[in-house]
Amino acid sequence: MKSSEEMSIGELADRFGLAAHVLRHWEDVGLLAPRRHANGRRRYGPADEARIAMILLAKDAGLGLDLIRLLFAATADRPARRALYREHHDRLAERIASLQASLSVLEHAMGCEAEDITACPDFRAAVASRIAGQRCG
Structure with missing residues (x-):
C-alpha cells in the first residue's frame, strides 16, 4: 500500500481476515481512530494498518x-x-503452570496401567x- 493510499473499513x-464490525468495536473502545470523510465514512491509512x-x-x-x-496510552x-507487561507476564506464567500440570495429569492417564484411573496412586x-x-485457598 502506498503511503498516500487509503482504504475503506x-x-x-x-x-x-477480520469482520468490519471488529474494527468498529476497536474504534468504540478507543483502540482505533480512523480519519473520516465529510460524509462520515471511515478511511484507513498506513498508520491504522500498523495499529x-x-x-x-x-x-x-x-x-x-x-x-x-x-x-497504547502508556x-x-x-x-x-513495564508494570503492565509484568502483571500480564505473571498471570500468563500462572496459567502456563496450571496448563502444564493438567498436561502432566493427562499424559499420565494416557499411559496409566490402572484398570480404573480413580484407583491409580498418582x-x-x-x-x-x-x-x-x-x-488453603
Missing part, C-alpha cells in the same frame, strides 16, 4: 482489549508500561493435592 478488515497489526500481535500474546488500550511512560495423589489446595 471493508478493505482493511479483509486485509487482516491493527499491533493489536493483533498483542491479542496473540493473550492481552485483552482493555490492557492493550492501557499499553507509550511514553516506560515504568507504567491420580489419587493429584486429587488429594487439589483438595488440600482448595482448603
